[in-house]
Every structure is written in C-alpha cells, then in structure tokens.
Amino acid sequence: MSEVRIQTEDFDLSHEMAQLRAGxxxxxxxxxxxxxxxxxxxxxxxxxxxLEHYPGMTEQAIQGIIEQAKARWPIYGAQVIHRVGPLKPMDQIVLVAVTSPHRGEAFSACEFIxxxxxxxxxxxxxxQTPDGARWVDARSSDDQALAKWS
Structure with missing residues (x-):
C-alpha cells in the first residue's frame, strides 16, 4: 500500500500507523x-x-519518490501525509511512514523519502517573523542529505 495525501487538517499518528499495517x-x-x-x-x-503546493504535481512527485524507495528496499507500504496552509509552532507538518519485513530497510526507506x-x-x-513575512529558501543541509543517496 502506498498513499500520498496533501491536506490542511491535522493527522493522528496512531490511526495512520494502524491503517498502514492493517491486515x-x-x-x-x-x-x-x-x-x-x-x-x-x-x-x-x-x-x-x-505552506503552499502545486496541486496534482506535488502528489505525483511524492508518489515518484515512494516508487524510488520501493525499487531500492523491500518495503510493503509507504505513506506520506503533508499539510498545507497556515501552521503554528508545534503543529505537525508531515508524516512519512514505511512498513517492511525488517527495521533496517524501513529506517533507510523512511529517511530516503x-x-x-x-x-x-x-x-x-x-x-511570519517579527520582521514580517519571508519565504524560506532551500537549505544546503537538505541538499547534503540528498547527496548521500546518489
């Protein structure tokens, strides 16, 4: 099972984990x-x-990432839930979850995704900061994390 959801509402981690492994x-x-x-x-x-996104394209890009993970590791399922819209500190933004036969593959696939x-x-x-609104640029640390998978 693989699922990608982009939504404004929060998610319940326990519920999502139960659904991912159900049966x-x-x-x-x-x-x-x-x-x-x-x-x-x-x-x-x-x-x-x-958070803003490009509807349709975002889901397709994430599904492609999950497919790459499935090609690398023997995983049974993967789920990505990403929230959009206005969020406050401590709000959940994203869930990435992976099921597999063993922990090593699951950890690797989750980190990859x-x-x-x-x-x-x-x-x-x-x-929104005390100095006003600002767009957040990509971080070099994110690029470095990605480079290890090449």
Missing part, C-alpha cells in the same frame, strides 16, 4: 517520521508558517 502479518517493522513547526528558524522567531521530499517535492514555505 498485513508480514510486517516486521514500521518506521515513521513526523516533522513539526519550530518556533525559531535562522535566528528569528516564527509565529506562523504557511523524507530527504527527497525536502528537496524534490514542489512546496513553498512562508514564515
């Missing part, structure tokens, strides 16, 4: 990553972050 007794590992909004970025307080998601999926972030 599959072969699953030996579930690994998940949840990204949240920080209250500080690049030295500035963040009151709100707004989030690394590619951070650099390859068409999302744009705007933060």
């Amino acid at each position: 599959n007794a072969r699953v030996g590992a579930i690994v998940s990553f949840v990204g949240t909004v920080r209250d500080l970025n690049e030295g500035a307080a963040v009151a709100e972050m707004e 989030i690394d590619y998601l951070k650099t390859e999926a068409p999302f744009w972030k705007k933060e």
Whole structure:
C-alpha cells in the first residue's frame, strides 16, 4: 500500500500507523517520521508558517519518490501525509511512514523519502517573523542529505 495525501487538517499518528499495517502479518517493522513547526528558524522567531503546493504535481512527485524507495528496499507500504496552509509552532507538518519485513530497510526507506521530499517535492514555505513575512529558501543541509543517496 502506498498513499500520498496533501491536506490542511491535522493527522493522528496512531490511526495512520494502524491503517498502514492493517491486515498485513508480514510486517516486521514500521518506521515513521513526523516533522513539526519550530518556533525559531535562522535566528528569528516564527509565529506562523504557511505552506503552499502545486496541486496534482506535488502528489505525483511524492508518489515518484515512494516508487524510488520501493525499487531500492523491500518495503510493503509507504505513506506520506503533508499539510498545507497556515501552521503554528508545534503543529505537525508531515508524516512519512514505511512498513517492511525488517527495521533496517524501513529506517533507510523512511529517511530516503523524507530527504527527497525536502528537496524534490514542489512546496513553498512562508514564515511570519517579527520582521514580517519571508519565504524560506532551500537549505544546503537538505541538499547534503540528498547527496548521500546518489
């Protein structure tokens, strides 16, 4: 099972994990990553972050990332839920979850998916700071994380 959802509403981690492994007794590992909004970025307080995306293209890009992970590791399922719209510090932004026979494959595939998601999926972030709104540029650390998979 692979699922990609872009949504404004929050998600329930326990519910999503149960759905991902439901009925599959072969699953030996579930690994998940949840990204949240920080209250500080690049030295500035963040009151709100707004995420925008390119509908249709974003889901297709993420599905392609999941397919690449499936080609590299024996995973049974993967799920990506990414929120858009205005978010406050401590809000959940993204869930990446992977099921596989063993933990090593699940950890690797989950890390691969989030690394590619951070650099390859068409999302744009705007933060509200005390100095006003600012668009967030891509980070070199995200590019470095991606490079290890080449």
